[in-house]
Amino acid sequence: MSAPTPAAPMKALLSNWASRAASTVPPASQNYEPLVKNVLRQRLLSRTFLYSALFCWTLVILTATAGRGGVARLGLVGALISPFFPRTLGLAFIIWISGVVPVLVLRKVYLTASPASASSPSGVFRDALNKSSTFRSLAVYLTSASLLTAIHVVTALVFDVRAGRDPRLSLFVKSRKHPYYLNGRLLYLISSQISLAAFYVLRNVMMDRLAVRWTGSMSARAMNEIPSFMLARILTVTASALLLTAMGTVAHIVLFGCARAIVIPFVFKLPVLSHLLRPFLAHFLRGPFALTLLTRHTGLIFRAFMLGFLTISTWDFAENLFDTFVAEPINVAQATADPAVTLVSGTTSQDLYYKHFAFAELAQFARDETHAGSTRRVALFTDQKYNPNLWSAFAREALLTLGRDYQLLLRRGAPPAAAPAPAPPAKKLDAPPQIPKTPFIKEPVLKQKSASPLHSALETIASDGSVTAALASTAEAGASQIPELFRSVLPSQTKAVAETAGAAVETVKKGEQEIMQLAALPGKWKGRLQQELVAQSPSAVRRAAARLERWWHRERVHKVVEAALPNRKLDGLAADALCSLVCASLTEDRYGVVQRDIPRILEALLSFLGAVEDYQSEIITKYPVPSPEEMGQLNAKEAAEMQELALDLARAGDALSEMTDPLKDSIVRIVRTFGDKLSAFKFPPRTARKLQGFVDYH
Structure with missing residues (x-):
């Protein structure tokens, strides 16, 4: 009889009707944000970079034409051809790379949609000091201003010398006796640019410039409205740059005068720095800083003003473009397969x-x-x-x-209140059962022979006996209760120890008081100095200072x-x-x-x-x-x-x-x-x- 054939293994039937879990909506970082970033990148390259480069090119054309004598000297054909000279295009490109690109990259990196929450200028400034973006912004603007100053100096040394004019902007003065004296005109120009850069950063901080300005966004506009918009923006930038440069120039003149009249003489009185700086800055000690010194250098002041105006207008125009295009509405969903998703x-x-x-x-x-x-x-x-x-x-x-x-x-x-601290874990109520223990007997188990009465009496009155210990403890307790007037009968050793401890405590207290006085000394000097300045200042200055302090706080x-x-x-x-x-x-x-x-x-x-x-x-x-x-x-x-x-x-x-x-x-x-x-x-x-x-x- 043959063996039965084994049955085939059972297998589940596949079906297309199997239930499938529905997926969630794709996250924005994968579906929406890349589309917006692509549009913003195109705006930055094709609009912000392009318009700012055209603005720099226009500034170079105007300054080059004015420096060569204007249209009257160049002629109409020369004025039309000069913008396309390689040196004009190259200079505009270098200025754009040095003045515009660092600023726009900085704005792109630190762009935020959360505005500042401070309600006073002092609060805004205090909050800005706690942000790393403020100091990095200052470093970027100082570097850009230094590069633009170097470009201006090199351009002046090249083109003005060819035109037969000496700009007097060399690094050292032309002196055989003192060949390492630094040129004061160059130092003034550099310090002017640095102060304007710091002044511009302060203005941006007070305006919260890193936050997005949604009010400046443009909706869909007709093409014929764009030229008027650009013209209005150029006029606004020009007016604000003129005002800011004028204020910065006046402030720098005052600071430069204080540095020349007060800081440098004080530094030269220091033993080490005076020997190090004398070969380079000793000529600044000759003659006081007076208003007549300004009248002899009006050309230098005008040069610094124009350089500062070109620098600030370049920055401000680029930042205005950036503020406009980063807030302009973006429509990206229409180009996708499912706009709703x-x-x-x-x-x-x-x-x-x-x-x-x-x-x-x-x-x-x-x-x-x-x-x-x-x-x-x-x-x-x-x-x-x-x-x-x-x-x-x-x-x-x-x-x-x-x-x-x-x-x-x-x-x-x-801000929301801090979450309360977690409660300590509750103790377990069910304690483990206690195992009964046999008490340990510390007495001799075997019966001892009783001591004689004479031996017991001697043990009691001995030096370490019970009577002696009781008398000692009673004496100490009584001494603590004796009034101060009768404590002179105590042993001299106890009195000496008490006097030594009291002296140590008094020494520590005096040291603490001296430390507190030293810590409060700067505040006292500051308050006294402020009182003296207020008392010696004219009434108009005091009123102006009071208004400024009220505005600040x-x-x-x-x-x-x-x-x-x-x-x-x-x-x-x-x-x-x-x-x-x-x-x-x-x-x-x-x-x-x-x-x-x-x-x-x-x-x-x-x-x-x-x-x-x-x-x-x-x-x-x-x-x-x-x-x-x-x-x-x-x-x-x-x-x-x-x-x-x-x-x-x-x-x-x-x-x-x-x-x-x-x-x-x-x-x-x-x-x-x-x-x-x-x-x-x-x-x-x-x-x-x-x-x-x-x-x-x-």
């Missing part, structure tokens, strides 16, 4: 800069009234490829963005409001995009995906609007402004302070309106779109009361 992915970015672009483009996407725009919104509402779906991911991110800034407003711009109300609402423009875009999609969902949401989120969306918008309005009322109550009749009864100083306060309150109102206007517009559009259909939703009592006000009004 790209935009929703962009809203999840951790960088507020990219998040701003994503919400701005999503607001345009939600307002698109074309058939293609409607089709894309329908695809967004009916998406089931992702978990959570596109609408849920977007609504969650938008509400989280609004919620974080809502909490920041409730804290009035303060005065808290700006609009800065306080801006610190409480730092992302108000982003929040306005998020509310706009959210409500636009909600309004479009009435006719384009086939399955009612959006309608279930309408109550919490309206609750979030109304809560945020109520918090902003409460804050506005708080600001008005905290900083009252007198009426025009009351203003006329104030003196000049008080009236000026009230005018400053009124201006700050107006700016604070503008900042608050940047948040309240989008919120109100969003709520009004939802109310107008849904109308009576809102009665089908359930709202909390507080939200319902606020919403009823909008319904009754509209």
Whole structure:
């Protein structure tokens, strides 16, 4: 009989209906941010670099034409051909590389979307000193100014000598007796550029120039508007550069005079430095620094002024271009296969800069009234490829963005409170069972023979016996209770020890007092010196110093409001995009995906609007402004302070309106779109009361 054939192994049937887990929305770092970076790179190369290079070329053409005698000497043909000379193009390129490229690279590296939170100039300056970007910016600007100074000196030595003019900008003065004396004209030019660079960095710090200026963004413009825009920007840059250069030149003249009249004579009194510096700087000790010295060097001062003006105008024009093009709206989703996925992915970015672009483009996407725009919104509402779906991911991110800034407003711009320390672990209640132990007997186990009475008495009165020990302890306790008057009967050794300890304590106390006096000495000298300067200064100088100190430390109300609402423009875009999609969902949401989120969306918008309005009322109550009749009864100083306060309150109102206007517009559009259909939703009592006000009004 044959053996049975073994059965075939069982195998599962493959099927295309197997359940598959839906993927999440792609992160912004992979889907959206690379597209935005590509657009920004193109703007930097094709627009910012190009326009700034053209500006440098124009400056070189104007200065070269003026240096060669103008159009009258060159002729019309020469004036038209000279811009294309190799030396003109090469000089413009070198100036662009030295003055523009380092500044733009610095701005690109330290670009941020978070503005400064300080409310006074002193606070802004103090916060800037704690940032590494401030010192690196100073190093970059000082290096750029030094390079531009070197280019100017070399150009002057080459072209002015050929034209028969001596610029007198050599490194050493022409003296056979003292061949190593440094040229004072060159030192003045270098120090002027350095002081202007430091002055320009201070201005950028006070203006918070590294933060993005969203107000300067341009929307889609017609081509015929760009020349007028560039002309206006060139005029603005020219005016600001002239003013800044004039202020910097005056400040440098004062500083250079103090250095020549005070610092250098003091340094030459030092034993070591005087021998090292005398072969190079001894000629600066001859003659005092007076106003007549300025009249003999007006040409040098004018040269330094023009060089500083060209340097600052080059920097300022490049930075203005950068501020404009980094804030201009970006549309990248239309070129992708699924614009809705790209935009929703962009809203999840951790960088507020990219998040701003994503919400701005999503607001345009939600307002698109074309058939293609409607089709894309329908695809967004009916998406089931992702978990959570596109609408849920977007609504969650938008509400989280609004919620974080809502909490920041409730804290009035303060950082969140630190988390409490974790509680110590609780002790275990169930202790392990105790094992009974047999007590250890320290006495002899065997019975001892009893001692004789004479032996016991001798042991008791011995030096280490019980009676002696009791007497000693009793004596010490009694001595501690004896009054101070009768303690002279104590042994002399105890008294000596007490006196030595007291002397040591007094010595330590005197040392501590001397250290405290030495630590407080600089503050006392500073205060006394300040009092003497105030007492000896004229009244006009004291008043000017008081106004300057008040301006430096005065808290700006609009800065306080801006610190409480730092992302108000982003929040306005998020509310706009959210409500636009909600309004479009009435006719384009086939399955009612959006309608279930309408109550919490309206609750979030109304809560945020109520918090902003409460804050506005708080600001008005905290900083009252007198009426025009009351203003006329104030003196000049008080009236000026009230005018400053009124201006700050107006700016604070503008900042608050940047948040309240989008919120109100969003709520009004939802109310107008849904109308009576809102009665089908359930709202909390507080939200319902606020919403009823909008319904009754509209």
